[in-house]
Amino acid sequence: MAGLQDANRIIRQSEKCSQYADILVPVFRALQSYRLRNLVESYLALKKLPTLLMENYSAFIQEFRNWESAWALEALCVIAYEIRILAERADKELASIGKTPEKLKGAGSFLMKVFGVLAGKGPKRVGALYVTCQLFKIYFKLGTVHLCRSVIRSIETARIFEFEEFPVRDKFTYMYYTGRLEVCNENFPAADHKLSYALTHCSPLKEANIRMILKYLIPVKLSIGILPWNLLLDKYNLTEYNNVVLALKRGDLRFLRHALEEHEDRFLRSGVYLVLEKLELQVYQRLIKKIYIIQKQKDPNKAHQIKFEVIVKALKWFEMDMDVDEVECIVSILIYKNLMKGYFAHE
Amino acid sequence: MADRRGQRQRHMITRNNSSSSSSFKSHRPSNPNTNAKITRTNKFATVNPDNNDNIDDPQDIPNLVGTCPFMCPVEERARRERLRDLAVFERLHGNPAKTSSTLAVKKFCRTISTNNVQASDVRPVTVLEDTLNYLLNLLKSDCHFEVVHDFIFDRTRSIRQDLTMQNVTSDQAIHMYERMVKFHIISHHRLPNCGSPNQIELHILFIRMKQNSIHIMCFSISVPDNQGESLSQWFRRVPFVIMKSKEMCFARRILRYFRLGNYKQFIYTTEAEASYLQYCIIEPYISEVRALALYCVNYGGYKLQPYPLTHLSNLLMMQESDLESLCIDCGLQTSTDGIGKVLLSTKLTDTCNPKRGYHKYYELVSERLERLSAELSEL
Incomplete structure (x- = not known):
């Protein structure tokens, strides 16, 4: 403590440095409390820690706003990163002692302010995407993804700065997160575009990142009818999709349901469950196509007509009990949704 | 400026001391569900010297415990008699300026913080439950449903406010929330044109219930647009045991039929099982x-x-x-x-x-x- 107070005094006395007191004093205090945390592991110091850092950063942001050039941008990015990591740690600690974890939320609103400083015109704007990505990470962790919207709007509508001029690292992270949002909204063409962008800009050496992207890109591709090679699933350890793909290949509905149930928790957590569940229609489509191909081999002239009873029978082989009415319903949906060309006749 | 900083510094030290003496933790209830019965009074403030700093932390605000023994605080009752602000159900012998302790029910009134609320204006949980019983019993009256609905709508809102102010999360309170949600669902069904405020209220209730009740959660699945959040996002946060509960499985099955467009099963299953x-x-x-x-x-x-x-x-x-x-x-x-x-x-x-x-x-x-x-x- 004594050392810290000395430092404070020295900074204030030195004329040259006094203008930086607002920045430096809190830095020392933050360091002090960080050290205390390691020594005492006291909850109170930990709780105060992010607040102190926040104060420190606020002063910095204030200064940064006034500077015309973006010379300190890198430092600002470090702060944005640090504040998120510290808040995450603080929340973990808070949760473990039964307190409400709220620091990450606070970090979110703080970074929103930082974003405000960067999002305007001028050279600082190049850092906006980095802060955006940090915000995404916070919002996804907290489950408050609806907050992403305003940031995305700001990035995508402002024409002052071309998206392509942002650093590659940020562009790829941004596309990954917005792609994930599109998956949740089941906007597959947009999700496909964004996640594919992320994949092509991702370094082939970063296998963990590729895996994270594929985890969302695969369900999207499956939904638009593109199946991955087994080799790809194995290489990136995405084996949870193996049986889903197999179910599609076989046209086996029961197998699809089973595959989803097997990894239900995982799919729910990553937010792709509902997307995979909808593959049911693709399974029906593939099954009917198989029936058509088999019929064609037997009698090419009558292949274009498929009896509902035949589909009922095929489903029965897969131990799915459906009556003619339901099959008719499914076929009418497939036609209506353009997954199949044709018409049906009710007798 | 420097002085203030110095003070803060000292505070920090005292904080550390008080926490290392561990007297702090012993005052905290370990299980949030037991909160309702534990009063954190001023004693707590003396242990922790800078209680004021923690005002942003909802758990550190001492819990208010109501003492009002009636469905409506005495003061409010007198005021509303004076202002002739009495609902039909509150009037004694139809007199618009006279009510009684068995008729008047506390009205909903927006408050910004619990700081200025007197304990005598807030009803304890037992009184709240009696109030709810009384209100829901009014549904059996011959009065026009819309009139009863408006009255219960407002007065149950005030019940929820009292529950929130006292930070009650006991099973008893959850049960009360459930009954209020049921009331809202049924009145929404019976008054389809009663419009958006009801829908919003339902949403807010659902959001509050999400942590607490399996039953109600399953209802909320079919409410579209969970405050702008997609279902997938919501599913990410729901505990797995709840996802696998019987009610949730039913709700998810109906949802699947709906999303696939399987109209045959959607209607058959609803008819047969809902x-x-x-x-x-x-x-x-x-x-x-x-x-x-x-x-x-x-x-x-x-x-x-x-x-x-x-x-x-x-x-x-x-x-x-x-x-x-x-x-x-x-x-x-x-x-x-x-x-x-x-x-x-x-x-x-x-x-x-x-x-x-x-x-x-x-x-x-x-x-x-x-x-x-x-x-x-x-x-």
């Missing part, structure tokens, strides 16, 4: 699914062999005459062949707007649901 409350929530979607069925049949059906309405009305579980009306609502053409009415497969003309049609609801033909509706009296 509880009355579940049905109340599903009902608005039934019209949507039926309209989808009509468009599918119209779009994919063979033109030379029109679809018989009798069969379709069985599938969609509605009267044939209602189905005919629905076809017209949706801008589709029907015709008569030798045996009965049929739905013609014609291309939709540009002039008719398919979205316009299906807002009108036609009864689901179901003896089971009719019986359930008749049985429902207790909330």
